[in-house]
Structure formats: C-alpha cells, structure tokens
Amino acid sequence: MLVMGEVHTGLLQNSGEISEPACRQVLGLMTGETVRVSRRPIVHALSPDRLTGVDCVLPAASGSRIRGVGTVVSRCAVTGGRVAQGSSYVRLARSETDRRLPWSHYLARPGVIEVLGKARAADIAEGFVGEGAPRLHGCLDLTAVTGRFLDLVQTSPLLNRRAPFRMPRTILRWVAETGEPSIAFTLHTEQERTLRLTHPGPFTPAVVDLCEDLAVHDWLLTSLLVVVERARVGATPAAEVAARLSPAVDHLLHLWMPAARVEERLTPFWESLERRPGFSRQWRSLVDRVRDQLAVHTLALLSANAETGGR
C-alpha cells in the first residue's frame, strides 16, 4: 500500500577518498555476504541488506495509534569513495490477522511491516513526511535505525576520521506509492528534506536507488553551497578565498553524476527535477563560480610573479 524510507548522507570520515577494495571492507558489515560494487560512471559500493525487527506504532497525521509489526531493511553505500549513506525502508501491507504472528512469519517477508487494524495510507504518509505531524511515543523511528547504520560506516577502524571539512548529515525522508507519476522534493530545515513519489507500476528496490541517488546529489549541492558561503567571496582576501574553496575541488566537484544509477523507467523523475528546480543548473553555476575564483586568484599570482621577475 505504501513504501516509506529514509536516507542519511554524510561526508565519509576519512582524510581522502577510499579505494574500491577499502569500500568493500568498510561496507562488509556481514561475513559471507558480498558488497556490490559498480565502477561506471562512478565507483559505487553497496553493503548487503540488514534487517531490524520492529513492533511499534506507525506515524499518523491524525494521531491515531496504528500498530505495525515486521522488519526494516537497511543498507549503507559509499559513492566515489567519499560520500557515505545509510538507507532504510519499509513496505506496508495489511495483516491478515489482528495479532502478532511468530517472528518466522515476518522474517520470511524482509522489509515488510504488516499493519494490524485499520489504517489509511495517506494518513501514514502524511504522518511520516508531513510537517508538524504528531510524534507518538514508541513510534517507528527510521531516523534512529538509519543513523546507527551510517555510524557503523563512519566509525569503521579503516577510516582515519580526519575529514577535510565538517559537514552535517542530511536526512531525506521519502514515501512512494503506485499511481499517476508525480514527484515533490521539499527542503525543510538545514538538514531535513522530504520526497513524495508516485510511480507507475509496482514498487521495486529501484525506487530506493532513485531516492539514494537524489540524496547524494542534494547533499553535494548543499555541501558545495556551504563551502562557497564559508569562503566569503568578496569579503576576504583572494588567497584566503582560494584556500577555503580548495576542499571543494579536491573532494566534491568530480562526484556530480546525476541519475547514474537510476533505472530507465524512473529517469523521467530526475528529468523533471532537472527542469524545476534544476539541480544541475545550480550545481554548474556553483562549480563555475569556484573555478572562476581560483582562475582569478591564479592570474593575480602570475601577474605579481611577472612584476617581481621583471625587476
């Protein structure tokens, strides 16, 4: 009836980007299960799925207590050896009984939460991504589950924790339903974003890939904006501006690869976001700004050099 999930995105806590074998090790959260890696157009590593059992109240805009039992699927990803993500999602389904069944029943349906009693999908969706929705005690907390998975990656002993700059994690909360295609991406506070997606055809994990891909690019854009803002172009000396912009060149600019991992039938969603608000448009203008600043600084250095050399 409804799929909801969360993606947390942050800078991998390492001084430089990590290699593909290192990605495999960092994401090898379970022995025996392999890490899936794709190399083109950008190295992307995905951990095996892990399940978290839950028996909890589901979010509801109406404030009604809806109980759900089942499992949450979580996984971690590293993009370009530099951006770390934790991602969790659940599919809601009506339970055929009104009591909790043995756990074997739920384990046979990974990622499904069975709803006990009456519930409207719209009510739950609004409770999950809507603003100002009441948070009941004991409510499904995908933020805690997802955050913990991302912590597993970030605290890996293989990482040196000397990140080149500080950046908050962003949280993308999403709901997806089957129906007439539509997409609504909303920025809330500095870190929170929501996405409402209606897709044609049944739900597949490709929808999760789309959400993760969006989250990576939103984080890149947010981070680059912060780096440029911190540089205070025009208010600080050019040399300082150049020094403050250089982490962006070293660690961010090459990672922009929109819709690289999005299934063909879902690419129209990316395209519509590219038209409005225009992710790539804003990214390109920022990248140009960074490069222009560095070019101007280089020219200034060269002419200063030429003057002293001519004397």
Added chain:
Amino acid sequence: MLVFAISDKGGTGRSVTGTNIAYRHALQGNDVCYLDFDFGSPTAGAIFSVGSVARGTRESGLHEYLRGDCPQPRRVDVWAESDREGLRTRPPGAGRLVLLPGSEGGGELSALSEEVVGRCVQLFGRLEEEFDLCMVDVSAGRSFTAELVLAATVRMPAVPFRWLVFHRWTRQHIIAADGLVTGTDGLFDVGTRFGHDPEVLRDRIRFVRTAVLEPDAAELVGLRDEQRAWLSACDSELRELAGRHGVGRTTMLGKVPLDPVLQWREQLITDEDVLASKIANVETAAAFDDLAKKIVDDNAWEGL
C-alpha cells in the same frame, strides 16, 4: 575536536569562560557546539541568553538522551533562539553555534553503565563529524560525568580531544586544580584505569586561570602602596606554588582577567559590550579570543 572543560571547585567561572570561548570560536568562522554535561545544574542556556532552556530543557535534554529516554538530544541554534538582540543574528563569517542543553531537574549521573558510555560515544562521534569544536562542560570536581567522558574518549582513538582545567588564582584553587589532575581518582588516575596512555593524556591537559587580578592592573591604581606591595608578594608566592604543583606557566593555556561584568552576571561578552556600551573590558574579550584560537593551535599544545 572535543574539548572538555572541568574545574577543581565550583564557582571558578568554568561555564562562563567555556561558553565565551565557544562563542569566540564560532565568531572566528568555525562550527561550534556546546554540550551542557553539568547535569547537577545545567545553566548554559542562561549564559547564552536562551530563556526557554535557561535551567535546562524539559524535553530531550542530554541527561535523558544518555539514559536512553530519547533518541536524539535537543539542539538549540543560539543565533536563532537567543533572547539577546546582539546574538540573534549570525554575524557575517561566523560559524554555527549550537547548544545541547541538559535536562531540567536531571541530577548528577549516579552510575556508569555500558549503555550510557555507548550512547556518549555515539553522540560525540556524530557531533565531531559535523562541528569543528565540541565544547563539553563537565561538572566541577571528581564526578561520574568526568569518568564517562574518559571512558568514551578511550573508545574513539581517532577523535582528537583536549581538557581544560579552570581554576582561580588562589592558594586553595591551585592546590585543588593539581589534585584534580594528578591526585587519587584524578584525571590521570581514572584515565589510566580506563586505558588512556598517561603520557598522551598529560599532553592533552592545560590549565586556564580565571578572574585573575594582575598586580599592574588598572583597577589597582587607587590602592595604597602597602596594599600593592602585599599583592605583588602574594602573586609571586602563588606563581612559585603553581610551579611546584605543575600548574605553572608551561601547562597554562591562558588566563582571563577579573571582569566586573562576569562577577555580576554570567553572560557572553560581545563586542558590543566592549565597544558600544563599554560595560566589559577589552582585555576580557581579548583573552577569550586568544583562548578560542589557542584551543585548536597545536603549537600551544606541544608536548612538554
């Protein structure tokens, strides 16, 4: 970087100095968060002039978080929520300034459990990812809180941390500050027990003198010659005492002069207080500014 602020006794001005250092560090363009771990009296909100959390928060305070009663502690954006006009807009070039208040009526930690240490490690790990400086106000004297952060930092070997020990410039405070670091159940003692390398720990502890009255200060102009001579003798005696107790100049990060404003009210000293209303001394603001720089300056922390 995690910085733990501790003091030998209460009333040393630990919180007011710690908050001012955090504020100055944010003004210098860094993202800063301030954690009120003084669970017995969480009053950092009052110093930042955030009325709603002046005595801690009723919901999702740090105490509740560590006990496992809420998934994430509450964050207060000082630039947005302070009641003081001069603080309510983020100055150009300043970084974020976020307060994590303690719980109202929380009370000191009464024991140290594995779960509490685990939550503390998670909290520090996440904040360190996001902020250039995390200033943690640990309560005065020996406490479970101090043990908690010692136990937590030993589990995160890659995360840099430093300790600031605040003390006043008096005989009793100098002796007590030394005792807090090197005495029985002091920082070295407990830290070593939890698995810290004592040599490494030693290099990560510095002292900060608060409410210092210099013998040549302007405030002393009206004093009689005899009084001034006596003060000067006292000062050299204290310097000699401090040297003997390892609290001398080599282990000192900085000192904050006595300022009437801080004697009357715990508050942040803004540039407006110094330049416009002139209620605070220039030297005080300069001392905070200097400490805010030295706190991350490796030269000031080189091994002795």
